[in-house]
Amino acid sequence: MSYVNDQLNELIRKNPNQPEFIQAASVVLKSLEPVVESNPKYQKAGILERITEPDRQIMFRVAWTDDAGRVQVNRGYRVQFNNAIGPYKGGLRFHPSVNLSIIKFLGFEQVFKNSLTGLPIGGGKGGSDFDPKGKSDREIMAFCQSFMTELYRHIGPDVDVPAGDIGVGGREIGYLYGQYKRITNHYEGVLTGKGIPYGGSLARTEATGYGLLYFLEAMLKANGKSLEGKTVVISGAGNVAIYACEKAQQLGAKVVTLCDSNGWIYDPDGIDLAAVKEIKEVRRARIREYVNDHPHAEYHEGHGVWSVPCDIALPCATQNELGLEDVKELVKNGCFAVAEGANMPTTIEAEKYLQENGVLYAPGKASNAGGVAVSALEMSQNSQRLSWTFEEVDNKLKQIMNGIFNNVSSAAKEYGMPNNYVAGANIAGFLKVADAMVSQGIV
Numbered sequence: 001m002s003y004v005n006d007q008l009n010e011l012i013r014k015n016p017n018q019p020e021f022i023q024a025a026s027v028v029l030k031s032l033e034p035v036v037e038s039n040p041k042y043q044k045a046g047i048l049e050r051i052t053e054p055d056r057q058i059m060f061r062v063a064w065t066d067d068a069g070r071v072q073v074n075r076g077y078r079v080q081f082n083n084a085i086g087p088y089k090g091g092l093r094f095h096p097s098v099n100l101s102i103i104k105f106l107g108f109e110q111v112f113k114n115s116l117t118g119l120p121i122g123g124g125k126g127g128s129d130f131d132p133k134g135k136s137d138r139e140i141m142a143f144c145q146s147f148m149t150e151l152y153r154h155i156g157p158d159v160d161v162p163a164g165d166i167g168v169g170g171r172e173i174g175y176l177y178g179q180y181k182r183i184t185n186h187y188e189g190v191l192t193g194k195g196i197p198y199g200g201s202l203a204r205t206e207a208t209g210y211g212l213l214y215f216l217e218a219m220l221k222a223n224g225k226s227l228e229g230k231t232v233v234i235s236g237a238g239n240v241a242i243y244a245c246e247k248a249q250q251l252g253a254k255v256v257t258l259c260d261s262n263g264w265i266y267d268p269d270g271i272d273l274a275a276v277k278e279i280k281e282v283r284r285a286r287i288r289e290y291v292n293d294h295p296h297a298e299y300h301e302g303h304g305v306w307s308v309p310c311d312i313a314l315p316c317a318t319q320n321e322l323g324l325e326d327v328k329e330l331v332k333n334g335c336f337a338v339a340e341g342a343n344m345p346t347t348i349e350a351e352k353y354l355q356e357n358g359v360l361y362a363p364g365k366a367s368n369a370g371g372v373a374v375s376a377l378e379m380s381q382n383s384q385r386l387s388w389t390f391e392e393v394d395n396k397l398k399q400i401m402n403g404i405f406n407n408v409s410s411a412a413k414e415y416g417m418p419n420n421y422v423a424g425a426n427i428a429g430f431l432k433v434a435d436a437m438v439s440q441g442i443v
Contacts, residue, residue, distance in 0.1 A: 002033065002037065003036055003037070003043045003048065004029050004030065004032065004033045004036060004037075004048065007029060007048040007049060007052065008025070008026060008029050008030070010049075011025055011029075011052055015101075015104075017101070018100065018101035018104060018105075019101060020101045020102050020104075020105040020319060020320075020344070021101045021102075021104040021105040021108065023105065023320075023344070023348060024105040024108050024109055024344055025052055025105075025108060026348070027348065027351075027422065027426070028108070028112065028426045028430070029048065029052075031420075031422060031423040031426040031427065032048075032426055032427065032430055034415050034416075035415065035427055035430065035431070036048065041438060042434055042438070045437065045438050045442070046442070047434045047437055047438070050437065051082060051111070051430075051433065051434065051437070052108070054079050054080060054081045054082075054104065054107060055080045055081060055082060055083065055088075056079075056080050057077075057079050057080075057100070057104070058077065058078040058079070058080070058126075058154055059075065059076070059077050059100065060075075060076045060077075060150045060151075061073060061074075061075065061076070061150075062074045062075065062076045062128055062130065062143065062146050062147050062150070063146060064139070064142040064143045064145075064146045065142055066135075066139050066142075067136055067138060067139055072143075074128050074129055074130040074143070075128060075129055076126070076127075076128045076147050076150060076151065077098065077100060077103045077126050077127055077128065078103075078124065078125075078126035078151060078154055078155075078160070078162075079100075079103050079104055079107040079124060079125055079126065080107075080124045080154070080160055081104075081107040081108055081110065081111050081122070081123045081124050081125070082111045082122050082123050082433060082437075083122035084122060084433050084436040084437045084440060085114075085115060085120055085121070085122055085432060085433055085436050086114070086119070086120035086121040086122045087121065087122060087156075087157070087158055087159055087160055087161055088121075088122045088123065088124030088159070088160035088161070089110070089114055089121035089122060089123065089124060089160075089161050089163070089372060089375065089376065090106065090107060090110040090114075090123055090124040090125040090126070090162065090163065090372070091106075091125060091126075091127075091162065091163045091164055091165030091168065091371075091372075092125075092126045092127045092128075092162050092163070092164065092165055092168045092172075092176075093106070093125070093126075093127035093128075093165040093166045093167060093168065094127055094128050094130045094131070094132050094166070094167030094168050094172065095127070095129070095131065095166050095167045096129055096130075096131045097129075098127045098128055098129045099129070102319070103125050103126060103127060104125075105319070105343075105344065106125040106165075106343055107123055107124050107125035108123070109123075109343055109344065109364070109365050110123035110124060110125055110372070111123030111429070111433060112365050112425065112426060112429030112430060112433070113364075113365040113366070113368075113369045113372060113429065114369075114372055114376075115428075115429040115430075115432045115433050116365065116366055116369055116404045116407065116408070116425060116428060116429045117369050117372060117373045117376065117400055117404065118400065118403060118404075118407075119373065119376040119377075119400075120376075121161075121372070121376050121379075124160055124162075125165075126151070126162055127165065127167075127168075128143075128147060130143050130147075130167075131167070132167045132168075132172065133167075137171070140171065140172060140175065141175045144172055144175035144176045144179065145175060145178075145179040147176065148175075148176045148179035148180050148183070149179065149183065151176075152179070152180050152183050152184060155180075155190055156188075156190055157188045157189050157190050157379070157382070157383070161189065161190060161191065161192060161375075161379060162176075162190075162191055162192075163191065163192040163193045163371070163372070163375045164193040166238070166318065168193075169193075169239065170193065170194075170195055170205075173191055173193045173194055173195075174194070174195055174198075176191060177190070177191050177194055177198070188382070189378070189379050189382025189383060192204070192375035192376075192378045192379060193375065193378075194378070196387075199378070199381075199382050200378065201374055201375075201377055201378035201381055201387075201388070201393055202387070202388065202389065202390040202393055203374055203390050203393035203394050203397065204371075204374050204375065204378060204393075205239065205243065206243040206246070206247075206394075207243075207370045207371045207373065207374035207375075207393075207397055208239065208240045208243070208244075208341065208368050208370050208371035209239065209240050209241065209242065209243025209244035209245070209246065209247060209316070209341065209370075210243055210244075210246075210247045210370060210394065210397060211367075211368065211369060211370015211371065211373065211374075211397055211400075211401045212240070212244050212247075212314065212316070212339055212340075212341045212367050212368055212370060213227075213244055213247035213248055213251060214247075214370065214397065214398045214401035214402065215339065215362055215366060215367040215369075215370075215401045215404060215405055216312070216314075216337065216339040216362060216367065217251060218401065218402050218405040218406075219337070219339070219360055219362055219405060219421070220337060220360070222405070222409060223360055223419070225336070225337070225360075226252075227248065227251045227252055227253045227312070228251070228252035228253070229252060229253070229254075230252075230253045230254070230311040230312055231253070231254050231256060231309070231310045231311050231312070232245075232248050232253045232254065232255045232256070232310060232311065232312045232313075232314060233255075233256060233257045233305060233306065233308050233310040233312070233313045233314070233335075234248075234255055234257060234258055234305075234313075234314045234316055234341075235257070235258075235259050235264075235305050235306075235314070235315050235316055235317040235321060235322075235342075235345075236258065236259060236260075236315075236316035236317035236318075236341070236342065237258045237259060237260045237276065237280050237287045238260075238280070238316075238317075240316040240341045240342065240368065240371075241258055241314075241316040241317070241341065242258075242273070242276060242277060242280065242281070244314055244316055244341050245258065245271055245273055245276070246273055248314075249270070249271075249273065253312070254270045255270060255271045256268060256270060256271065256308060256310070257271075257305045257308050258271060258276060258287060258290075259287060259305045259317065260280075260286060260287040262286055262287070262288065262301065263287065263288060263299060263300050263301040263302055264287070264299070264300055264303075264304060264305040265287055265288070265290045265291060265297055265298065265299050265300075266297065266298045266300070266305075266308055267290075267294055267296065267297040267298075268296055268297075269294075269296050269297075272290075272294060275290060275293065275294070276290065287299075303321075306322065306326040306327075306329055306330055307329055308333075309333040309334060310330070310333065310334075310335055311334065311335060311336060311337070312335065312336070312337045312338070312339070313330055313335050313337070313338045313339075314338075314339055314340075314341050315338070315340055315341060315342055315345035315346065316341030316342050316345075317342055317345065318342055318343075318345065319342065319343055319344045319345055320344065320345065320346075320347050321342065321345045322338075322345050322346040322347065322350050323347050323349070323350050324347065324349040324350045324353055326350065327346075327350040327353050327354050327359075328353065330359075331353070331354070331357045331359060335359065336358075336359060336360060337359065337360040337361075337362075338354055338359055338360070338361050338362070339361075339362035339367045340362060340363055340364035340367050340368060341364070341367070341368050342364060342368065343364050343365075343368065344364060345364065346361075351363075351422065355420065355422070360419070360421075361421060361422065362421055363421060363422045363425050363426075365425050365426075365429060366404050366405070366408050366421065366424075366425040369400075369401070369404055370397055370400070370401055373396075373397060373400045373401070374393060374396075374397055377393055377396060377397075407424075407428045408421050408424035408425045408428050409421070409424060410424070410428075411423075411424040411425075411427040411428040411431075412424030412427070414427075415427060
C-alpha cells in the first residue's frame with residue numbers, strides 16, 4: 001500500500017464521524033500521490049501525517065442572554081491548522097450546522113487556499129452553532145461579546161487573524177472587534193472584514209465574488225472561451241453570490257438565478273442586482289420577494305437552481321450543494337464550466353462526473369481565494385497604517401487571481417494532468433507549505 005493510502009486510512013480511523021473533513025482530506029491526499037511518491041523527503045519528514053493534524057483544536061462554551069432574559073448556550077470553535085508560512089488566517093462561521101468536522105474541513109482547505117494566494121498566511125477556521133437569523137441586534141451583540149471573551153486569548157495580529165464567513169458579516173465583525181479592543185486595550189489588525197472607518201479595506205466586501213470571476217475569466221481564456229454573452233446560473237444570495245453576479249454582469253454575462261435557504265428565483269431577463277441588494281443587504285429579507293416587482297421572474301421553493309439551462313454554473317452557497325444528479329442535469333443542458341464560489345460545494349461523485357465529461361472545473365480553494373487574499377491585503381494596510389483605494393485593491397486582487405490560475409495550471413501540466421485544476425490547486429498549494437515544514441524541522 002502506498003504512503004498516501006496508508007495515511008488516508010489512518011486519518012479515517014482517527015477521525016470517526018467527521019465526514020466533511022474526511023471528504024476534503026481524501027480529495028487532497030489522492031491528488032498529491034504523484035508528488036509525494038516522487039519526493040521521498042516528504043514521507044521522511046512525515047508531512048502528510050502533520051499537515052492533516054491541526055496544530056490545535058479549541059472548543060469552548062458561549063453563554064449569552066436573549067431578549068426574554070433567558071440564558072442560551074452555544075458551542076464555539078477555533079481550529080488553528082497550520083502556520084508554516086504565516087499566522088493562522090480564516091473565517092468565523094455562525095450557523096446551526098457548524099460542528100468540529102465542518103470547521104476542520106474548512107481549516108484544512110484554508111491551508112492550501114492561503115498558500116495559493118502567494119501571501120504569507122497560514123490556515124485556520126472557527127465559528128459556532130449560533131444562528132444569527134431572527135435574532136435582534138442586541139442578541140447578536142451579546143453573543144459576539146461572549147464569543148470573543150474566550151476567543152481573544154487565542155488570537156492576535158501575528159498569531160491568528162479571523163475574518164467573516166457564513167453568518168458573520170460587517171455587523172458581527174464590528175461587535176467582535178469592539179469586545180477584543182475592550183478586553184485587550186489594543187487597537188490592532190486582529191480581525192479582517194472590518195468597517196472602513198476602523199481599519200477595513202475597500203473592495204473586501206466584493207473580493208470573493210469578484211475574485212471568483214477573475215479566476216473563471218482566466219480559466220476560460222486559457223481554453224479559448226469567454227464570458228461575453230454567456231448565461232450564468234448562480235446559487236446563493238449572500239455576499240459571494242451577489243458580487244459574483246455583479247462582476248459577471250460587468251464582464252458581459254447574463255445571470256439568471258440566485259437562491260437562499262428557502263428557494264430560488266429565475267429571471268430570464270437577467271437578475272436585477274439592485275433589487276437583490278435591497279432585499280438581502282438592506283432589509284435582510286427572503287429572496288422570494290424579488291418576484292413581487294419582476295413579473296417575468298419565477299420563484300420556486302426548495303432545491304432546483306441547477307435545472308436551469310446555462311453555459312456556466314457558479315455554486316456560491318454552501319458545502320455539498322451540487323450533487324451527481326445536479327451535474328448530470330447541467331451537462332445535459334450544455335454547461336461547459338463550473339467554478340466554485342463556496343467551500344467544497346461539489347460532492348466527490350459530482351466532481352468526478354464533471355471532469356469525465358470535459359467540463360472546465362475550478363475548485364474553491366483556488367477560485368474563491370479572493371476573499372482571503374484581500375483579507376491579507378487588509379492586514380498589510382493595518383500594519384502600515386495605510387488605506388488603499390478601491391482600484392488599487394481590485395487591481396491587486398485581479399493580479400493575485402490570475403497568478404493563482406497560472407500556478408494551478410502549471411502544476412497540473414507538470415504532473416501530467418493538464419486542465420485538472422483540482423489536482424493543480426492541491427499540488428501548488430501543498431508544495432509551498434510542505435517545503436516550509438521540511439525547512440523548519442519536526443515541530
